[in-house]
Amino acid sequence: MTTSRRQRRPVVVLYERIADAIHRGVWPPGSTLPSEPRLAAELGVSRPALREALLLLQEDGLLSVRRGVGRTVNDAPPRRGYEQLQPLEQLLGSGAPLRVRPVARAEEEPTDFSTQHLHAPAGTELRFWESVLVAEGVAAALSQEWAAPDGVLEAAHPAFARALREPAAPEGSMLAVLAEASREVALTAHSGVTATLLGQRRGEELGRAADTPAVLVTQVVRAGDVPVMAAKHMLPTGSPALPVLQSN
Template identity: 80%
Template structure:
């Protein structure tokens, strides 16, 4: 069975493009968990690539835990292949649901607004730019968190990836999905990176009312900026009050 793939970006290393084509085939079920990949000569022919490039891509897939080499069998797809790097940027509702009951996204507000100090700083938005703003309540098993997300202007989104602006326009009235979930879903082949800040605070009057908690309830405020390459495409504030599901924090050095 041949692996399909879109035209590659000429500025990206062929091995990286090849890695992503095979990883896509694994994640979309072309090569399901437990299946064995074709032999190197056959796979190289199907993909129209050199064997050295294919071998390097396969080694990277093994290192990342998508494939395992079995003596006498060949390369097999792992039963639970991990997500690739850019897919590991998860929407807050998915992170908070890890190991527990799924959280539901309920839209509080879906609108367009001019830049604030926060979005000017993190999205470099010029004055009078039109930025999508989504405010959502994340609920499950009595726990709740509040999420506020701003997208960069459409021309910036389209420069980062042609699919981003259209995906947000299509999902503009969706009430059960977060902005990051939409962007992550549209990011196919475009690595996303992010950085976050964590601050101890209290809910305050407005957020307390939204979460039906006292204004002085202790909370963690997470600020997040997501980039496609060097272009910031989304900025967010997430408020997790006492009693919200635990959020894992990983430090890299």
């Protein structure tokens, strides 16, 4: 995994932009993408770069070409590895999962991020967990996780709501608790990846300089159509590689 978009080929960044739009439903399954000239203009890219990215998307099973129609989004486009419902401490661990060190287990007013993704009304308090993921004694990632309001969880995923109320705080992440509580509940997830810098506070938590390059992974998990958890994961340069291979 690279730490900065400037270090990646433009076609890779373009591939991710289009794939992310497909998974967000901008172009839903069965829809037809705009023509190459129009799509290149909308994305602000050259047609050769766009054509190469579209070919890669076809190879990876997100798009198909239909004669006389154009490029269409497949009915069941495969999702990337970081969209699998696997706790980050397991996804990043090579062999053994990373250790989760709790930093905060609290209730707080919604942030702009949690309000946007969990549709939390103003004044609502959300369960908030912040954790440092440790690999061989070294801080490898900082996770911030929010659960939907209690009333929403009680209606959409009561088993998750009960698990969060347990008096003893689990050693794992909130996503690990959600996965354990969801054996009979169908979950879906959507993630995004962007390049950034750690910043002062996150740098202090991870023992790194504020200007350390990092990758920010955001994730929203739904039970049915209801978002029940949202998370931010900050991975500074040098962290274990995040798998982003296509999977069925």
